[in-house]
Amino acid sequence: MQERKTYHSICRMCGSGCGVDVEVENNRIVKVSGNEENDINRGRICIKGSSAATWLNLPERLRKPLKKTANGFVEIPLEQAMDEIAAKMKELQDTYGKQAVAGWKGEGTGFNQNEQLMRRFNRAIGSPNYFSNNTQCNNSRYEAFYLNYGCWPQADFRHTKLAIFWGTNSPAAHSFWTQDLNEGRDRGARSIVIDTKYNEQAHIADLFVIVRPGSDAVLAYGIIHRMIERGVVNQEYVDTFTLGYDKLKVYAERFTGEYVEKITGVKPEVIETIVDMIQAAGRQVCSWPGTGVEHQANGVSNSRVCSLVDALVGAIDVSGGMLINENMKTNSLVLGDDVPVEGEPIGKSVYPVVDYFKKESHTLMLMDTILTGKYEGRDYPFKGLIMTAADPVMTEANTAKTIQALSSLELFVVKDLFLTKTAELADYVIPAACNYARDELYFNGMEQSVYLAEKVVEEPLQTEYEFLKGLADRLGAGQYFPWKNEREVIEYMIEPSGFTYEDLQKYPSGLRTVLVHYHKPEERLAKGEKPFPTPTGKIEICSTVLEQFGYPGIPTIDHLPDCILQKDEEYPYICMTGARKIPYFHGRYRNIPQILKAHPHAEAEMHEADAEDLGLKEGDMIRVTSRVGSIEIPVHIMKHDTIARSAVQITHGWENANANYLTDDSDRDPISGFPNLKTFGIRIEKL
Numbered sequence: 111m112q113e114r115k116t117y118h119s120i121c122r123m124c125g126s127g128c129g130v131d132v133e134v135e136n137n138r139i140v141k142v143s144g145n146e147e148n149d150i151n152r153g154r155i156c157i158k159g160s161s162a163a164t165w166l167n168l169p170e171r172l173r174k175p176l177k178k179t180a181n182g183f184v185e186i187p188l189e190q191a192m193d194e195i196a197a198k199m200k201e202l203q204d205t206y207g208k209q210a211v212a213g214w215k216g217e218g219t220g221f222n223q224n225e226q227l228m229r230r231f232n233r234a235i236g237s238p239n240y241f242s243n244n245t246q247c248n249n250s251r252y253e254a255f256y257l258n259y260g261c262w263p264q265a266d267f268r269h270t271k272l273a274i275f276w277g278t279n280s281p282a283a284h285s286f287w288t289q290d291l292n293e294g295r296d297r298g299a300r301s302i303v304i305d306t307k308y309n310e311q312a313h314i315a316d317l318f319v320i321v322r323p324g325s326d327a328v329l330a331y332g333i334i335h336r337m338i339e340r341g342v343v344n345q346e347y348v349d350t351f352t353l354g355y356d357k358l359k360v361y362a363e364r365f366t367g368e369y370v371e372k373i374t375g376v377k378p379e380v381i382e383t384i385v386d387m388i389q390a391a392g393r394q395v396c397s398w399p400g401t402g403v404e405h406q407a408n409g410v411s412n413s414r415v416c417s418l419v420d421a422l423v424g425a426i427d428v429s430g431g432m433l434i435n436e437n438m439k440t441n442s443l444v445l446g447d448d449v450p451v452e453g454e455p456i457g458k459s460v461y462p463v464v465d466y467f468k469k470e471s472h473t474l475m476l477m478d479t480i481l482t483g484k485y486e487g488r489d490y491p492f493k494g495l496i497m498t499a500a501d502p503v504m505t506e507a508n509t510a511k512t513i514q515a516l517s518s519l520e521l522f523v524v525k526d527l528f529l530t531k532t533a534e535l536a537d538y539v540i541p542a543a544c545n546y547a548r549d550e551l552y553f554n555g556m557e558q559s560v561y562l563a564e565k566v567v568e569e570p571l572q573t574e575y576e577f578l579k580g581l582a583d584r585l586g587a588g589q590y591f592p593w594k595n596e597r598e599v600i601e602y603m604i605e606p607s608g609f610t611y612e613d614l615q616k617y618p619s620g621l622r623t624v625l626v627h628y629h630k631p632e633e634r635l636a637k638g639e640k641p642f643p644t645p646t647g648k649i650e651i652c653s654t655v656l657e658q659f660g661y662p663g664i665p666t667i668d669h670l671p672d673c674i675l676q677k678d679e680e681y682p683y684i685c686m687t688g689a690r691k692i693p694y695f696h697g698r699y700r701n702i703p704q705i706l707k708a709h710p711h712a713e714a715e716m717h718e719a720d721a722e723d724l725g726l727k728e729g730d731m732i733r734v735t736s737r738v739g740s741i742e743i744p745v746h747i748m749k750h751d752t753i754a755r756s757a758v759q760i761t762h763g764w765e766n767a768n769a770n771y772l773t774d775d776s777d778r779d780p781i782s783g784f785p786n787l788k789t790f791g792i793r794i795e796k797l
């Protein structure tokens with residue numbers, strides 16, 4: 111028998127980056143538990159993290175490359191698969207132009223070095239595009255924060271006096287935040303949860319405010335209106351550090367208590383209580399807008415206006431407010447404009463703000479481009495897609511269209527750990543080495559720390575870097591992938607920091623590279639520098655970037671979904687999708703027995719009064735139909751007003767009740783192009 115060894119690493123069962131102790135025996139992961147020394151999770155992990163030992167050892171893990179033939183998939187050697195894929199990519203680019211092929215990185219490998227590597231790969235092969243899950247993840251909020259502040263500040267829950275959670279449920283989605291908030295609560299912090307559902311976050315809140323779906327910006331403006339009327343605005347701060355307050359003030363006037371209650375269902379006295387709590391917290395307020403406000407047809411403006419509450423009290427870059435974080439200097443892996451590409455990025459001309467901040471192409475428009483051969487009326491053949499760590503059949507808005515588009519590609523390659531619904535559509539499926547079988551770099555914004563997630567097992571499988579390097583080498587772009595392996599990539603990335611790979615190895619529970627300090631904008635102002643990294647150096651309540659691209663500068667509410675105005679007779683109920691459940695991650699983990707046992711099937715959560723109106727009991731099957739499709743699903747009845755009236759919540763990721771058959775890829779935010787995943791009309795029939 112071999113001895114058991116314990117290694118420190120980072121969990122990748124979700125994106126939170128908890129520190130873990132991984133016990134390995136005979137090169138097999140046998141147990142994953144929390145690393146006590148890690149400052150992020152301080153020893154605690156969730157059921158997903160501890161289930162990695164089960165998930166990664168499942169017999170259905172892909173081990174051999176698969177090639178689609180007339181008789182279904184056959185196993186082929188890796189080198190043959192890579193040669194054939196590269197040859198086909200070359201043929202497609204020679205025939206249709208360089209823009210005809212590109213790579214897409216999903217949430218499975220996160221946003222650090224693997225995002226940069228995929229961006230590098232696409233440019234190296236001459237593609238103008240970079241695709242990722244971020245067409246529907248947090249790009250809207252990224253843009254919202256960058257428009258306001260020129261950066262994305264982090265909520266300092268540990269030191270705050272008041273945390274406002276807007277459409278976010280950290281116990282399910284980012285569990286270490288709950289620990290941070292609990293630490294804050296020990297020091298007297300209070301919290302407000304504004305949500306359509308009494309979620310886990312609400313269980314520990316001082317005030318839970320139930321809001322009608324898709325109406326958060328109206329509520330936020332209602333709050334701002336009363337803050338202005340009651341003088342709960344830090345006028346000196348606003349005068350010194352912000353641009354466009356006067357315009358905001360005028361716009362906010364229309365959000366009277368009566369109007370706000372009519373749209374959001376929130377009573378004026380509740381708004382007074384919220385403003386009282388903001389007033390009592392001084393500058394120690396942090397607001398976190400989550401996907402509840404972001405996955406909307408007005409997601410960028412929603413997120414901007416929620417976050418402006420903090421700016422108005424001067425809570426930016428103060429202890430207990432929103433920290434403007436710094437981290438160690440790294441070399442970027444992203445190639446510059448000096449490396450030529452052919453064709454235009456899909457989405458750039460329609461969503462220029464996304465391009466301005468993110469240089470990212472639009473995956474929903476990609477589906478239309480594949481199907482029509484056109485982008486914005488111009489010829490645009492797109493024929494080959496190289497996808498890693500993504501499962502868009504489960505996660506992309508409008509599943510029927512997604513399947514049709516991906517099935518019509520001339521070359522579709524999927525790299526994954528499992529044969530997912532998406533992988534089933536591929537011409538080639540390449541088994542992926544898991545995160546514990548490769549080196550990876552992690553950063554934590556609040557801790558301002560860096561972590562080396564060191565490889566702890568050897569898997570005879572190809573890593574993410576080897577995949578992209580292998581294709582680039584075969585396509586004559588090998589000069590852009592000079593590093594032998596992930597370790598060399600990391601060594602290159604950390605070069606400018608002065609830290610070495612060995613330094614990171616020495617501190618597997620995290621290396622704090624820059625100590626947190628606050629009030630940097632004030633310091634910059636005193637030195638005659640721009641306080642904020644926006645074009646004007648101010649917090650842009652009225653964004654000069656938006657105005658430059660022809661949008662209104664302040665966050666506006668241009669239209670409210672018909673379903674919340676009770677104007678949609680054909681689809682009278684409101685559907686919200688994707689509220690996170692602790693044990694699942696998008697389409698993943700339904701194959702983990704202990705998890706499936708605890709939460710065995712999809713469900714449509716609805717208010718007891720709505721269920722009664724429809725004659726439904728717990729567990730009854732219903733058909734839910736939207737403008738784009740329908741699914742069948744059992745009902746879960748929410749009692750005691752724990753969900754908004756007329757609203758139905760369906761978590762995505764279930765193969766037999768895939769919520770994205772309902773979501774409409776064409777109902778989008780005008781700035782970010784995000785699909786409206788959380789406020790659309792549906793009808794319900796009892797089966």
Ligand SMILES: Nc1nc2c(c(=O)[nH]1)N[C@H]1C(S)=C(S)[C@@H](COP(=O)(O)OP(=O)(O)OC[C@H]3O[C@@H](n4cnc5c(=O)[nH]c(N)nc54)[C@H](O)[C@@H]3O)O[C@H]1N2
Nearest residue numbers: 277278279283305306323324400401402689690694695696
């Ligand atoms: N367990 C688990 N954790 C995850 C994920 C996962 O799939 N599973 N996914 C990860 C990813 S990729 C992301 S982007 C993050 C997202 O992290 P969060 O944004 O925190 O996502 P949720 O936990 O779903 O919280 C969204 C909340 O919005 C509410 N909501 C829905 N519609 C509205 C609305 O109109 N207004 C308001 N105010 N609330 C609304 C829902 O009821 C829910 O409580 O989670 C990450 N963490």
Ligand SMILES: Nc1nc2c(c(=O)[nH]1)N[C@H]1C(S)=C(S)[C@@H](COP(=O)(O)OP(=O)(O)OC[C@H]3O[C@@H](n4cnc5c(=O)[nH]c(N)nc54)[C@H](O)[C@@H]3O)O[C@H]1N2
Nearest residue numbers: 216217218243247499500501505525542687688696697762
């Ligand atoms: N209706 C609705 N749809 C949504 C959302 C919603 O709230 N509602 N949320 C959206 C959000 S926020 C996001 S981020 C997207 C996520 O959408 P996706 O990017 O599709 O993310 P996952 O479903 O996590 O799929 C990741 C895949 O990566 C694989 N994987 C895991 N580890 C590795 C690895 O090391 N290497 C490789 N190659 N593969 C690996 C997993 O097996 C899994 O199949 O979904 C979006 N879709």
Ligand code: SF4
Nearest residue numbers: 121123124128156159
């Ligand atoms: S919250 Fe759970 S799944 Fe996510 S990183 Fe931490 S232990 Fe892993």
Ligand SMILES: [Mo]
Nearest residue numbers: 217246247248
């Ligand atoms: Mo996401």
